[in-house]
Amino acid sequence: MWEAIWQYEFLRNAFVAGVLTGFTAPLLGVFIVVRRLSLIADALSHVTLAGIAAGLLLGKAAPSAASWNPLYIGMGFSVVGSLFIEKLRAVYRHYEELAIPIVLSSGLGLSVIFISMANGFTTDLFSYLFGSVSAVSRADVWTAFAVAAAAAIVILTFYKELFLLSFDEEYARVSGVRTTWIHFLFIVLVALVIAASMRIVGVLLISSLMTLPVAASIRIAKSFKQVIGLSILFGELAVIAGLWAAYELDWAPGGTIVIAAVVILLFALGWKRGRQR
Amino acid sequence: MENGLVVQIEDVSFRYENENVLEHVSLTVPKGAFLGLVGPNGSGKSTLLKCVLGLLKPNSGRIFLFGEPIESFREWHRIGFVSQKANSFNRSFPATVEEVAASGLAAKRGLFRPLTNEDRRAVEAALAAVGLSGLAKRNIAELSGGQQQRVFIARALASKPDLLILDEPTVGVDARHVHEFYELLGDLNRRGLTLILVTHDIGTITDRVTDIACLNKRLYFHGKAEEFEHLGNEAISQFYGHPIHVLSHEHERAE
Numbered sequence: 001m002w003e004a005i006w007q008y009e010f011l012r013n014a015f016v017a018g019v020l021t022g023f024t025a026p027l028l029g030v031f032i033v034v035r036r037l038s039l040i041a042d043a044l045s046h047v048t049l050a051g052i053a054a055g056l057l058l059g060k061a062a063p064s065a066a067s068w069n070p071l072y073i074g075m076g077f078s079v080v081g082s083l084f085i086e087k088l089r090a091v092y093r094h095y096e097e098l099a100i101p102i103v104l105s106s107g108l109g110l111s112v113i114f115i116s117m118a119n120g121f122t123t124d125l126f127s128y129l130f131g132s133v134s135a136v137s138r139a140d141v142w143t144a145f146a147v148a149a150a151a152a153i154v155i156l157t158f159y160k161e162l163f164l165l166s167f168d169e170e171y172a173r174v175s176g177v178r179t180t181w182i183h184f185l186f187i188v189l190v191a192l193v194i195a196a197s198m199r200i201v202g203v204l205l206i207s208s209l210m211t212l213p214v215a216a217s218i219r220i221a222k223s224f225k226q227v228i229g230l231s232i233l234f235g236e237l238a239v240i241a242g243l244w245a246a247y248e249l250d251w252a253p254g255g256t257i258v259i260a261a262v263v264i265l266l267f268a269l270g271w272k273r274g275r276q277r
Numbered sequence: 278m279e280n281g282l283v284v285q286i287e288d289v290s291f292r293y294e295n296e297n298v299l300e301h302v303s304l305t306v307p308k309g310a311f312l313g314l315v316g317p318n319g320s321g322k323s324t325l326l327k328c329v330l331g332l333l334k335p336n337s338g339r340i341f342l343f344g345e346p347i348e349s350f351r352e353w354h355r356i357g358f359v360s361q362k363a364n365s366f367n368r369s370f371p372a373t374v375e376e377v378a379a380s381g382l383a384a385k386r387g388l389f390r391p392l393t394n395e396d397r398r399a400v401e402a403a404l405a406a407v408g409l410s411g412l413a414k415r416n417i418a419e420l421s422g423g424q425q426q427r428v429f430i431a432r433a434l435a436s437k438p439d440l441l442i443l444d445e446p447t448v449g450v451d452a453r454h455v456h457e458f459y460e461l462l463g464d465l466n467r468r469g470l471t472l473i474l475v476t477h478d479i480g481t482i483t484d485r486v487t488d489i490a491c492l493n494k495r496l497y498f499h500g501k502a503e504e505f506e507h508l509g510n511e512a513i514s515q516f517y518g519h520p521i522h523v524l525s526h527e528h529e530r531a532e
Contacts, residue, residue, distance in 0.1 A: 176351075225376070
């Protein structure tokens with residue numbers, strides 16, 4: 001695979017975008033999992049799909065818009081979806097989890113309408129659903145890079161606030177942490193990461209890259225910082241092993257990456273059990 | 278301007294929709310005091326705390342912290358808080374004792390400031406003060422209820438506060454650890470820390486605090502603990518709204 005990466009630009013793009021996704025998705029995933037918001041990624045990925053479908057439809061209807069990257073419209077939808085989730089969580093204070101199915105089904109409903117208006121599935125849309133190595137452009141790589149840099153800066157800057165917010169929200173407020181503002185910033189970042197990761201693992205699989213490496217690391221890490229470090233390590237392992245296996249065996253890369261993450265999780269569970277005996 | 282009063286509450290009233298929760302409450306807490314704020318469930322104790330912590334805004338009245346009006350008070354690191362909910366935290370949260378204690382420094386450090394060596398020493402000192410130095414690297418979920426409560430006190434102490442506020446801190450902690458817990462609070466108070474302890478259980482604290490304030494929407498009593506003991510069960514029953522017989526826990530100390 002390595003020789004081919006040097007030889008073909010599309011493989012290089014896929015590899016770099018994959019490595020960037022393997023870093024950002026678990027990094028944000030740690031805070032999502034410990035705050036018990038694991039399904040938020042699913043809701044936002046379906047909203048992103050609606051944006052992408054709208055972008056593809058727009059490209060079809062207006063040839064002048066055909067050169068726009070539908071990913072950016074997907075990003076816009078994802079950010080708006082994240083704001084809706086926040087609003088709904090405030091409205092249904094005692095049923096906060098309701099916000100997720102409401103936004104997920106709205107996103108899916110819109111996607112189906114846009115797809116039907118474009119007269120059904122296109123190869124492009126299929127690549128966004130399950131990820132596609134050959135579809136990753138240089139612009140997608142730069143988008144993934146910008147989002148990864150933004151995620152790293154935000155987490156480094158607000159690490160102690162995010163930790164406190166995740167562990168004890170009331171104490172965070174008493175400590176003078178601007179909880180609403182920090183949470184808003186975080187959820188927008190999640191929306192951007194989901195949209196940027198869409199090309200490599202796809203709408204239907206992105207949430208697994210945010211949760212599976214974290215699920216594995218939580219079983220064996222001894223501290224919160226270790227959970228972050230191991231989650232990123234497992235995320236990268238899953239992406240690189242998944243891309244390699246997909247290339248060698250001619251499997252779908254998105255699905256292979258997710259199955260690699262599942263295998264890592266099984267190893268972590270087995271390792272923990274072995275140590276407990 | 279600081280005037281020797283850590284907390285000054287002047288004629289504070291608060292209402293949730295149509296229900297009066299606090300009515301014209303005035304109360305002062307001088308430096309070095311250990312105040313027990315007692316009252317039955319639903320008496321407005323937690324609401325008054327939330328007003329003092331800036332989480333709720335009173336409908337009328339004023340609050341001063343260290344002589345500064347609460348609206349312009351910014352030195353929140355001078356106030357440590359142990360919440361009623363602290364013991365109901367996510368027990369599978371993957372954090373060490375040290376990480377939880379260090380999170381108490383969030384208010385003090387501000388943005389772009391990682392832990393300094395001085396901060397680390399402050400966390401070590403806070404853990405030592407609550408007797409948990411040897412458990413710093415342990416996962417908080419592996420500790421007993423009493424030890425976890427100590428971690429939350431260490432978190433509150435990490436920013437070296439001048440005032441420590443505890444809201445029903447012994448809920449869910451077994452009797453043996455409750456005794457040790459009050460010993461620790463007494464020790465911190467003797468070392469100069471001002472404390473406000475909120476509880477519905479008068480009997481547990483009468484012989485452990487220096488001052489007592491009885492709240493049931495209005496302030497019924499505020500004075501020295503010895504004066505409170507002379508009030509008699511009848512006066513206390515009137516304040517609680519049902520017959521009360523206060524039992525001192527002094528016998529626990531003798532054991």
